[in-house]
Amino acid sequence: AERRTAVAEFVADIPLSEADVSWNALQKSANNLSNLDVPLLLVWGGRDRVFHDRFLADLLQRAPHADVHRFPQAAHLVPLDEPMAAIASTWLENVLGSNSVAEQPAEDSSGSDSFVAITNGLLSRCNDDEAAFTDRNGAVSWKSLAHEATDIARTLVRAGLSVGDRVAMLVPPSSDLLAASFGVWLAGGVLVVADSGLGARGLRTVLRGAIPKWVFGTSKTLSAAKALGWTPGARMICTSRFPHAISLTTHRSSTAVDLPELRPEFDAAVVHTSGSTGPAKPVRYRHGALAAQRDVIVESFRMSAEQGFLTSFAPFILLGPALGVPCVLPDIDVTKPAELDFDRFARVIESSRVDVAWLSPASARRIVETANGRTIELRLVMLAGAPISTQLASSIAAVTGADVRSPWGMTEAMPITDGVGATTSVVDGTNTGKPLAGAEVMVLSLDESVRQSLPNGEWGELAVHAPWMFDGYDQQWGTEQRSELMVKGQRFHRTGDLGLLDGNGDLHQLGRVQHALFMATRTVPSVLVEDPISTKLGRQVAAVGIGPVGTQVIAVVVQAEGKLRLASAEVTAQVRQCSVFEIAAVLEGELPVDIRHQSKIKREVLAVTASEFLAGR
Structure with a gap:
């Protein structure tokens, strides 16, 4: 003492x-x-x-x-x-x-004269009795959704929410989430969104880091937030009733309240990446970028205000009201997109006027597996969330008769390409189509000392610029500096993805930088090893590097039920026969995948497991 x-x-x-x-x-x-x-x-x-x-x-x-x-x-x-x-x-x-002095954060007023807020799609249909959103609980009309969102906005402003206040969103995917989200936006608030797949500890980390002033949830999610300390000090808003929370069932008032006029430079959302390709990162968006994203989606994919779309991605339901387009969420557990089989898929299409489906690879794969020769007609199928094989794209095209696309993008900037070419077989990666109007793509050398832009046909790290790109990583100055690249006064985002631009200007995605195989004589994207083997065997495979970076050897793991083990002599021979690379080991076993998409193979985890297995541990 x-x-x-x-x-x-x-x-x-x-x-x-x-x-x-x-x-x-x-x-x-x-x-x-x-x-x-x-x-x-x-x-x-x-x-x-x-x-x-x-x-x-x-x-x-x-x-x-x-x-x-x-x-x-x-x-x-x-x-x-x-x-x-x-x-x-x-x-x-x-x-x-x-040699700088401090400056207040700059206000980006670019495009403010033509700016149309992300909330306009919903409000423009405020007298429309047609269905805006449909899920297992039934349909909600545009009129009802717009009224509910406006009512929530007035309640929040009356309760003291100010422009720029952050609101942690803990409402499950539903019409309640849509009303709550657009209500927060109409009130000038900033959505803080995190993937439930992060788990209780992960949610605590990312939500506390965003420092929200408010937390919006159900009685169940608010109980969890309070017990686990997710949002300390934040004022609570509940869709029903909860102690010390503003209840939407009792705090309503018909008194008119002036709502703020949204501007493009206002913060709109802090969206956390899923953590499937590294630690979850807080991605900050402004209203101007969200409006630009809405516009490019409408223009590039001809989204119809009458037809609408279905999606197995829960976060994508926010696109519906933003686009002014009906949206349907199938009757599945949103954390398990592989539950969407052909029967459920067909029922949704037959019972609603959708002509577009936005699917994860896991959903598409399940639909194809359960179709049994049956078909259902769609205009467009968008596949996103993980690299898409030509075989899967062609198979879902056969089931739906649709134009199948796999646009490339990420949480920080989505979409970047038009996705045309998904069914076209290429020898190097996934053809994601051409960059959209307004988007720019550079291919950078992996050699940090050179850091030059590579010509078409050569692969490297992909860097992107677009008007709908994120504003930065929230409270992650170091991460933002590493990912940012200034070229002729324009800010590019280093994506961490590998790829190339071919002679036609199409972008081929080749996996992630951290998944590349760093051998003594050369560096190779894992996809270039995996694709020929997967095509030959008709099974998913993953290639991982064993050993220190710069001296790695290649191990190939073939998807199979059960624990990791040495592959049979027959499978080993097939793998080595169809690969131009020297394969040190061939294994079989379950491939670990991410929770959100159930499609992204966790190669970092697999590399550790394979290394320990081969070392006899």
């Missing part, structure tokens, strides 16, 4: 009330923070029990120009838990190199 006297005296000297002698000095310092004209970097620990995220929110309110990098797993002493020196060094180089 005597050794901790200095710590005790330090804590005792913290001015916690106006009676403390240094209270006024502290308040003066805090108030003067907003007047600083020097660059400021805040490096924060997400697990700090002393200076928790509400302190960070307070600092950002006083100094909105600050750059922030938040380490979700770091505690009170960040340097002991994370390599913050590299971030601080890079930040200082940027600041000293630009």
